[in-house]
């Protein structure tokens with residue numbers, strides 16, 4: 001599985017990426033983490049990035065694209081990866097497209113975590129307090145002033161990626177204001193719906209049906225999910241409620257037979273299968 005997690009600072013990308021790593025045995029590739037390691041090690045890249053990062057600016061595209069390109073070649077990325085914090089600009093996304101093409105790799109989905117901006121400052125402050133409580137060093141860019149700049153960078157340079165991936169029918173939007181647990185569940189559900197992961201096995205027969213429907217409907221479902229999230233994903237508008245649209249799209253393909261899943265569109269969620277899953 002190859003994913004991109006998209007969202008502003010404090011939207012929970014890192015937390016959700018770690019959960020996906022544990023569940024699916026793939027690697028998390030965080031350019032922020034890699035850059036912080038480079039800064040700590042005092043490498044030439046680190047020296048170049050240090051000042052920019054402490055101000056909340058973006059490190060030049062060619063630097064991060066180079067880092068990601070090298071990282072994708074390491075053996076542990078073969079089983080799949082989650083890109084966290086990359087791409088952050090349209091040129092980075094275009095460079096990633098090229099890289100993946102050259103390496104004969106296909107992106108499964110881009111999961112956007114949509115959050116209210118007003119919650120971000122509080123989240124980042126909580127993150128800093130928790131880090132301090134663990135006796136670890138707090139990120140120098142986790143301050144209100146720098147966060148303001150990071151958010152401005154996100155709006156200006158990263159948010160256009162919502163449209164970029166929506167056009168490519170890769171975008172799935174999840175309400176990042178739900179609890180961590182809910183967000184994780186929702187992500188896993190939509191990934192199963194587009195066929196990026198195997199749905200959890202239920203009882204033998206229904207599990208087979210659900211898996212088949214999700215897989216077979218994969219292309220169509222991804223398109224529908226992308227369509228739905230395209231509507232939900234108009235840049236700049238923070239989520240206020242649940243992930244109704246993506247979840248409908250996510251639920252639908254798991255419905256009964258492949259034929260039915262293909263025929264019936266967005267109106268009927270996969271009550272049977274999801275109910276069974278919910279019970280377990």
Ligand code: AMP
Pocket residue numbers: 009031032033035052053054056057058059060061064084085086087088092141150
């Ligand atoms: P993050 O940990 O993802 O919040 O990233 C921390 C900082 O690293 C950002 O504020 C940027 O200065 C830098 N950074 C991380 N990823 C990228 C990227 N893809 N492009 C440019 N700068 C980045």
